[in-house]
Amino acid sequence: MLKAAGPDSVLVVPACCTSVIQGIYPNTAMNIPVYNVAFATAAASASGMSAAFRAMGKKTNVICYAGDGGTLDIGIQALSGALERGTDFLYICYDNEAYGNTGMQRSGGTPLGARTTTTPGGKTDLKKDIDAIVAAHEPPYQATACAAYPQDLYKKVQKALSFRGPTFIHVLAPCPPGWRYPTEKSVEMGKLAVKSGMWILYEREYGKLTISAPSKAAIRKPVPLEEYLAPQGRFKGIDAKSLDTLKQRIEKNLKRFAAEEAGVC
Amino acid sequence: MLTVSTGNKAVAMAVRQAKPAVVAAYPITPQTEIVESIADYVTAKELSTRYIAVESEHSAMAACIGASATGVRTFTATSSHGLLYMHEMTNFAAGARLPIVMANVNRSLGPGWNIWAEHTDAMQERDTGWLQVYVATVQEAYDATLMAFRIAEHNDVLLPVMINLDGFLLSHIMQPLDTTDPGDFIPPIHLPHAIDVSNPKGYGGLTGPEEHFKFKWDIERSMRDSVKVIEETQAEFSRRFGRKYGFTEDYWCEDADVVILSLGTFGKESEVAVDNLRREGIRAGSMRVRWFRPFPHLDLKGRDVVVLDRDYSFGFGGVLAKSIEAKNKVDIYSVIAGLGGQEVTYDDIAGFVKQRRMGEESWFGVSGNV
Amino acid sequence: MFEIRIHSRGGQGGVTAARLIALAAIRDGKYATAFPFYGAERRGAPVVSFVRIDDKPIRVYSQIRQPDMVIVLDTSVMETVDVLHGLKAGGTVFVNSAHPPDFKSVRSYHVDLTGIALRENLVVAGSPILNTPVLGALAKLKIITVSSAKTAIAEMFSDERNIKAAEAAYQEMVA
Incomplete structure (x- = not known):
């Protein structure tokens, strides 16, 4: 992802797992400047940074890299504001569907039925549709991606940075300790999320939808949802009603996206 | 211009x-x-x-x-x-x-x-x-x-x-x-x-x-x-x-027996109170604190200090009064006044000085206050 | 220190009148401050604004309790507001009216600012402009000089009719 952005870039990181993986002061594992900001402020901080760079006549990419909690929950107001103002930046939300830093509490990104430390009986609410919320702001470019498809992600980051104005990429990021599956299955988990239709890969350019290749296959014939859920401890003991709701939503979403891409409304 | x-x-x-x-x-x-x-x-x-x-x-x-x-x-x-x-x-x-x-x-x-x-x-x-x-x-x-x-x-x-x-x-x-x-x-x-x-x-x-x-x-x-x-x-x-500014703005402080300390526009209203008090023979002065952080050194030894606070720290006291007390070890008459835009005139301020009760706190306009 | 209280209705330009008077006094080489009554101002509601003029810097921020002069830009406020409240003994009242006000034992002056504004076609959004012609009346009372009144108006408004209206008010002022 950083490779796609190139060296004339700055990463803006709110409190999230990435706050930790950079290393402890004075060391940093990144090869571009990384500015750590307060939890709710990724998009707002980036607004100021982008404005300042443009005021200096610099084209420096300003890239927010925030988790689902920092994006869907506490940072949504700042994100909405920055999108509405046409801020020239890329916002990447890497979504592991819970507050990972603090030990897996439910977030707006946690799917229905998933157990977290604050939903020990399984989440009773649906995952918040942040992509629809972002789409309502009509950014020039937005996309979804998944860590299991790095080539797809790489291309989308490159593409997003070719636009002026706000761009948004929502990346599903399987999390072994949080989802409770063996680490070596991370790629498989990501692929199953896409193949089952739980996660749909697509791009929107000026509103026009293009479904990405891996999800085209899922639309034709999704793998049974159970194949995705069964290896994950967080879905253990999911009740039948929640499972049924998830399946219905997958079916509805896949149909909706296919119809939209085909121009049928 | x-x-x-x-x-x-x-x-x-x-x-x-x-x-x-x-x-x-x-x-x-x-x-x-x-x-x-x-x-x-x-x-x-x-x-x-x-x-x-x-x-x-x-x-x-x-x-x-x-x-x-x-x-x-x-x-x-x-x-x-x-x-x-x-x-x-x-x-x-x-x-x-x-x-x-x-x-x-x-x-x-x-x-x-x-x-x-x-x-x-x-x-x-x-x-x-x-x-x-x-x-x-x-x-x-x-x-x-x-x-x-x-x-x-x-x-x-x-x-x-x-x-x-x-x-x-x-x-x-x-x-x-x-x-x-x-x-x-x-x-x-x-x-x-x-x-x-x-x-x-x-x-x-x-x-x-x-x-x-x-x-x-x-x-x-x-x-x-x-x-x-x-x-x-x-x-x-x-x-x-040509315009001079210090950490405080001092008005008739040199020979003052009693000094009124305050922040903001209170300081200007206090100067008028000082003029009127001096006409009555009371040697008053006004010290308007301009910089609150860093908190300045104040020369207050040997005078009565009346502090006007347009603020309050509940369970503790007027913030300016307590700050001055902590930094200067002086006896203070602390007046809490002007909260929420309460009108405080130079006559009111002159009254605080004349009726000062050193070591005490008073809420202006609140009856039965201590 | 000379203290003025201006009575008007929200939207009639009482605050701007205060500002213009202060500016004219400053152009006369004096010190002046102007301020509105700090409340929730509503269009059409009776409002007051204040001016202080002095030869020394003005250090008083509290409201004016005992004005030397009261200006009434809209006589209809007198139905609900005691415009003479607190007026100093020997103080003066100026009223925007074609007729002399019925005040007992108070020096009063009047001129029809509304009529002048309408005559000069000084109307914005359906309301006649009163805050520039009133300076003519104050110049007549020697609270500000004629030249500073004109300077102040010219600094804030480019439309020359404002100065013409002030001149008319100066001429027509009746004691």
């Missing part, structure tokens, strides 16, 4: 002279005229600032932080609930050593919605690492704003500065204002730790206890160093423009 201006407009005109690269702001009464005026200057192309109309004060300060981190000059303005809403970020701005300049139009806090003057909003920011100056005239609002940029951006300081002006009493009053061009009084900004893609660094990442402790000490060290920078800046300002 001598003109007539409100306090708000004076701040905006000083900002126009300082030419910040980025202003991020959110409207709130009674501050709004400041950011509206700046937006007008930008629209009229009198100012090439990027004006970011953010969706909240929290984001206003965050956007100033993001901009300032790149090494450019930034400004914002707020008041009351807006200031409190950005409280997390005011701490952040100081911790990140960013010389952001902000005007705060002092206003009370709800509930019981009230838009009038009170200092409790800024007092709740006193421990954040911001320098705080309180002004009392429209001219001073203009001058202090110009000086704030120079002080904040000085390499020995690199801390944010808050200019406080009393809501309505000063923000909306129209007074004479000299808007002489400051020329090169504010040197170009050079932030030593500005983000530089050719020399990538991590900022504000996870920091262990040892290093974290040093960062905090460094803020305090700069706060102490700022005393000299403030003195030099005010002396240079006086040399260039």
Whole structure:
């Protein structure tokens, strides 16, 4: 992802797992400047940074890299504001569907039925549709991606940075300790999320939808949802009603996206 | 050029002279005229600032932080609930050593919605690492704003500065204002730790206890160093423009038996009280505290001290009174007055002096108070 | 110190009148401050604004309790507001009216500012402009000089009809 952005870039990181993986002061594992900001402020901080760079006549990419909690929950107001103002930046939300830093509490990104430390009986609410919320702001470019498809992600980051104005990429990021599956299955988990239709890969350019290749296959014939859920401890003991709701939503979403891409409304 | 201006407009005109690269702001009464005026200057192309109309004060300060981190000059303005809403970020701005300049139009806090003057909003920011100056005239609002940029951006300081002006009493009053061009009084900004893609660094990442402790000490060290920078800046300002400012504004203090201490417009009203008291043979003086952070050394030995607080720390006392008591070990008559814009006249202030009960606290206009 | 209280209705320009008077006084080489009553101002509601003029810098921020002069830009406020409240003994009242006001034992002056504004076609959004012609009346009373009144108006408004209206008010002022 950083490779796609190139060296004339700055990463803006709110409190999230990435706050930790950079290393402890004075060391940093990144090869571009990384500015750590307060939890709710990724998009707002980036607004100021982008404005300042443009005021200096610099084209420096300003890239927010925030988790689902920092994006869907506490940072949504700042994100909405920055999108509405046409801020020239890329916002990447890497979504592991819970507050990972603090030990897996439910977030707006946690799917229905998933157990977290604050939903020990399984989440009773649906995952918040942040992509629809972002789409309502009509950014020039937005996309979804998944860590299991790095080539797809790489291309989308490159593409997003070719636009002026706000761009948004929502990346599903399987999390072994949080989802409770063996680490070596991370790629498989990501692929199953896409193949089952739980996660749909697509791009929107000026509103026009293009479904990405891996999800085209899922639309034709999704793998049974159970194949995705069964290896994950967080879905253990999911009740039948929640499972049924998830399946219905997958079916509805896949149909909706296919119809939209085909121009049928 | 001598003109007539409100306090708000004076701040905006000083900002126009300082030419910040980025202003991020959110409207709130009674501050709004400041950011509206700046937006007008930008629209009229009198100012090439990027004006970011953010969706909240929290984001206003965050956007100033993001901009300032790149090494450019930034400004914002707020008041009351807006200031409190950005409280997390005011701490952040100081911790990140960013010389952001902000005007705060002092206003009370709800509930019981009230838009009038009170200092409790800024007092709740006193421990954040911001320098705080309180002004009392429209001219001073203009001058202090110009000086704030120079002080904040000085390499020995690199801390944010808050200019406080009393809501309505000063923000909306129209007074004479000299808007002489400051020329090169504010040197170009050079932030030593500005983000530089050719020399990538991590900022504000996870920091262990040892290093974290040093960062905090460094803020305090700069706060102490700022005393000299403030003195030099005010002396240079006086040399260039003829208007003198100190850490306090002293009026008839030299031979005073009783000194009235206060912040903001109270200080000017107190001067009139002093004139009237002196006519009655009472040797009174007024000491208006301008800089609240860093807190100044005050020469109060051997006099009765009457402190007016337009603020309060519940369960403790008037913040100015308690600060003076802690720093100066003097006996104080603490008067809590003017909260929520309560009208306090020079006659009232003269009354406080005449009826002072040293060592006690009194809430003006509240019957049965202690 | 000379203290003035201006009575008007929200939207009639009472605050601007205060500002113009202060500016004119400053152009006369004096010190002046002007301020509104800091309340929730509503269009059409009775409002007050204040001016202080002195030879020394003005350090008083509290409201004016005992004005030396009261200006009434809209006589209809007198139905609900005691415009003479607190007026100093020997104080003066100026009223925007074609007819002399019925005040006992108070020095009063009047001129029809509304009529002048309408005659000069000084109307904005359906309301006649009163805050520039009133300076003519104050110049007649020697509270500000004629030349500073004109300077102040010219500094704030480019439309020359404002100065013409002030001149008319100066001429027509009746004691």
